[in-house]
Amino acid sequence: AKDLFLETFQKVRGNFQSVFGQLFEGGEADLILEEMLDPLESKIEIFARPRGKRLLTLSQLSGGEKALVAIALLFALYLVKPSPFCILDEVDAPLDDMNLQRFLTLVKNFTANTQFIIITHNKQTMDAADILYGVTMEEPGVSKIVSVKFEKEPVLA
Amino acid sequence: AKDLFLETFQKVRGNFQSVFGQLFEGGEADLILEEMLDPLESKIEIFARPRGKRLLTLSQLSGGEKALVAIALLFALYLVKPSPFCILDEVDAPLDDMNLQRFLTLVKNFTANTQFIIITHNKQTMDAADILYGVTMEEPGVSKIVSVKFEKEPVLA
Amino acid sequence: MYLSELEIIGFKSFPKKTRLVFKAGVSAIVGPNGCGKTNLVDAIRWVLGEQRPTVLRGERMDQVIFNGSMDQKPAGMSEVSLTIENNKNILPIEYQQVTISRRVYRDGTGEYLLNGIPCRLKDIVDLFSDTGVGAFAYSVMEQSMVESLLSENAWERRALFEEAA
Amino acid sequence: MYLSELEIIGFKSFPKKTRLVFKAGVSAIVGPNGCGKTNLVDAIRWVLGEQRPTVLRGERMDQVIFNGSMDQKPAGMSEVSLTIENNKNILPIEYQQVTISRRVYRDGTGEYLLNGIPCRLKDIVDLFSDTGVGAFAYSVMEQSMVESLLSENAWERRALFEEAA
Numbered sequence: 201a202k203d204l205f206l207e208t209f210q211k212v213r214g215n216f217q218s219v220f221g222q223l224f225e226g227g228e229a230d231l232i233l234e235e236m237l238d239p240l241e242s243k244i245e246i247f248a249r250p251r252g253k254r255l256l257t258l259s260q261l262s263g264g265e266k267a268l269v270a271i272a273l274l275f276a277l278y279l280v281k282p283s284p285f286c287i288l289d290e291v292d293a294p295l296d297d298m299n300l301q302r303f304l305t306l307v308k309n310f311t312a313n314t315q316f317i318i319i320t321h322n323k324q325t326m327d328a329a330d331i332l333y334g335v336t337m338e339e340p341g342v343s344k345i346v347s348v349k350f351e352k353e354p355v356l357a
Numbered sequence: 358a359k360d361l362f363l364e365t366f367q368k369v370r371g372n373f374q375s376v377f378g379q380l381f382e383g384g385e386a387d388l389i390l391e392e393m394l395d396p397l398e399s400k401i402e403i404f405a406r407p408r409g410k411r412l413l414t415l416s417q418l419s420g421g422e423k424a425l426v427a428i429a430l431l432f433a434l435y436l437v438k439p440s441p442f443c444i445l446d447e448v449d450a451p452l453d454d455m456n457l458q459r460f461l462t463l464v465k466n467f468t469a470n471t472q473f474i475i476i477t478h479n480k481q482t483m484d485a486a487d488i489l490y491g492v493t494m495e496e497p498g499v500s501k502i503v504s505v506k507f508e509k510e511p512v513l514a
Numbered sequence: 515m516y517l518s519e520l521e522i523i524g525f526k527s528f529p530k531k532t533r534l535v536f537k538a539g540v541s542a543i544v545g546p547n548g549c550g551k552t553n554l555v556d557a558i559r560w561v562l563g564e565q566r567p568t569v570l571r572g573e574r575m576d577q578v579i580f581n582g583s584m585d586q587k588p589a590g591m592s593e594v595s596l597t598i599e600n601n602k603n604i605l606p607i608e609y610q611q612v613t614i615s616r617r618v619y620r621d622g623t624g625e626y627l628l629n630g631i632p633c634r635l636k637d638i639v640d641l642f643s644d645t646g647v648g649a650f651a652y653s654v655m656e657q658s659m660v661e662s663l664l665s666e667n668a669w670e671r672r673a674l675f676e677e678a679a
Numbered sequence: 680m681y682l683s684e685l686e687i688i689g690f691k692s693f694p695k696k697t698r699l700v701f702k703a704g705v706s707a708i709v710g711p712n713g714c715g716k717t718n719l720v721d722a723i724r725w726v727l728g729e730q731r732p733t734v735l736r737g738e739r740m741d742q743v744i745f746n747g748s749m750d751q752k753p754a755g756m757s758e759v760s761l762t763i764e765n766n767k768n769i770l771p772i773e774y775q776q777v778t779i780s781r782r783v784y785r786d787g788t789g790e791y792l793l794n795g796i797p798c799r800l801k802d803i804v805d806l807f808s809d810t811g812v813g814a815f816a817y818s819v820m821e822q823s824m825v826e827s828l829l830s831e832n833a834w835e836r837r838a839l840f841e842e843a844a
């Protein structure tokens with residue numbers, strides 16, 4: 201179990217560096233497994249340095265940068281063992297337009313092995329979706345699904 | 358000190374109910390001062406019931422509803438003793454379009470006694486502002502203020 | 515493997531029978547604040563065996579039952595069914611589709627069902643073991659999870675690596 | 680009373696002297712993730728006397744000093760000045776304007792200044808007592824504060840009421 205964990209850790213670590221690089225367009229990141237007698241007890245530390253900036257503690261990163269680091273970690277894990285479905289509840293809220301597009305591009309690159317269900321208030325995320333479901337409360341206190349689903353057709357010139 | 362606190366509490370409580378009503382277009386809310394031997398030790402409990410819904414615990418409210426309740430409390434306090442300036446850092450992120458407009462209307466109603474500085478990624482909030490300041494990092498790691506300030510002119514027909 | 519259908523009755527803000535058909539790919543769920551979007555996420559977590567009321571934003575499990583609105587009385591029970599397509603044969607049984615259901619009544623009793631047959635939670639957990647489903651940190655991400663994933667307290671982070679291993 | 684000018688040098692991501700002129704009314708601050716918007720909020724909190732490094736997202740106070748970029752060396756000190764218009768005579772002194780400054784050096788020493796004259800933090804706190812400024816929960820609100828304002832743990836909430844009283 202210990203070897204499997206270490207092997208998995210190394211794979212996730214490599215993926216994390218690569219996904220981070222995509223989301224941050226450069227910069228560096230790393231995952232460090234704290235040296236402990238028992239690797240099954242050791243903590244995993246995260247390092248992240250956006251491009252052009254010097255290394256600071258994770259807490260000093262901005263709200264949007266922290267969200268991207270968490271997303272990079274999640275997707276790094278999926279590259280080792282995909283989750284069949286992934287539900288994202290308004291994780292796009294703190295992202296600026298450019299980071300939002302990088303995030304959406306990343307999501308689309310993972311659809312081969314993962315079904316995504318994204319809850320959002322953001323128009324760009326809605327545009328990127330294949331299907332849209334609307335939830336409303338016409339009758340107060342009672343939710344209703346309004347299937348606003350469109351399945352995208354290629355845009356005809 | 359005890360009497361002053363109780364008097365302040367009652368005023369804030371009334372304001373909270375009124376601001377809540379504006380933000381939620383109905384519904385009910387209340388602030389309850391827990392009965393303790395010493396009112397200076399008692400906890401203040403919040404109740405909030407959006408229109409048409411039955412009363413639930415605060416935790417069962419949605420992300421956007423919770424943000425509005427917190428905003429209503431803050432402004433209820435300002436109606437008793439305004440803060441000369443108020444800095445809001447991306448509090449509009451979880452709000453849908455309708456609630457966002459109610460929030461912006463509320464902010465404008467308070468500008469007589471309070472200067473607002475709102476950090477936002479939201480276009481509607483930017484439209485509502487009198488002045489806009491842009492912050493950029495052209496040189497990586499170095500912030501620069503790009504004064505995108507426009508001061509609104511009345512729209513000529 | 516992907517979710518093909520979610521059916522809800524009496525769960526949180528969904529008193530009437532509500533059916534949501536999903537497809538593979540990217541779906542977006544939209545709507546005003548408080549309309550029930552996160553409640554759908556809670557329903558999926560709940561039917562897959564979530565045991566902690568706090569994760570579902572309640573203090574007790576029975577708080578997931580529709581507790582009434584202006585015009586409707588509270589429900590007596592809550593039931594959620596989730597249908598999963600086994601198109602890549604990730605699941606260890608011979609079905610093309612699997613439907614998992616969970617019910618709870620006001621008195622706190624309830625049951626789980628696998629393709630309509632009552633079963634134990636353990637049967638559902640065993641079915642999904644090693645598939646990446648059921649470790650909710652792995653399949654569901656919300657705003658508040660960003661802080662906990664990055665925090666000094668590394669145990670949530672650790673659990674994700676163990677799920678991937 | 681309103682903030683009319685913020686001047687920053689060597690604070691977090693602002694190595695060069697940066698001046699921001701504010702007016703009464705509603706101002707919006709915009710820009711990409713990580714560009715320095717919340718750092719401006721930190722600067723305002725810091726110059727008004729914030730003592731807790733965690734509120735400024737650091738572990739130690741000296742972490743607010745610009746610690747270098749790809750092309751620039753770390754700064755040796757950090758200084759922030761905030762000018763406040765006393766247009767409603769809320770402040771108890773005879774100035775039309777008040778400028779508060781704070782400096783810190785790498786060795787941890789630092790000072791406060793009131794209109795250019797060194798003073799103690801106490802002098803600044805006294806100046807603003809009962810004006811609603813300085814109780815940061817009262818004047819600054821961010822996303823994470825929503826949870827703490829509404830939480831079971833009512834002490835932050837309590838502190839706001841005491842500020843208003």
Ligand SMILES: Nc1ncnc2c1ncn2[C@@H]1O[C@H](COP(=O)(O)OP(=O)(O)OP(=O)(O)O)[C@@H](O)[C@H]1O
Pocket residue numbers: 341407410411413417418419420421422451525526527528545546547548549550551552553554577578579580581582
């Ligand atoms: N047991 C219950 N019975 C009836 N209604 C409930 C129950 N539990 C929660 N609700 C309702 O569900 C609403 C919250 O829904 P939900 O969290 O899904 O909103 P949301 O669509 O995610 O909104 P947001 O965009 O603000 O996050 C609450 O306002 C509450 O009234």
Ligand SMILES: Nc1ncnc2c1ncn2[C@@H]1O[C@H](COP(=O)(O)OP(=O)(O)OP(=O)(O)O)[C@@H](O)[C@H]1O
Pocket residue numbers: 250253254256260261262263264265294498690691692693710711712713714715716717718719742743744745746747
């Ligand atoms: N002492 C320091 N020296 C240099 N740079 C720093 C220092 N402290 C913080 N920073 C930088 O400031 C950045 C964070 O800035 P800030 O939190 O203001 O972003 P923001 O504009 O609020 O972004 P968001 O929209 O994501 O919230 C970090 O990326 C970090 O590189």
Ligand SMILES: [Mg+2]
Pocket residue numbers: 419420421551552553
């Ligand atoms: Mg929600």
Ligand SMILES: [Mg+2]
Pocket residue numbers: 262263264446716717718
């Ligand atoms: Mg920020």
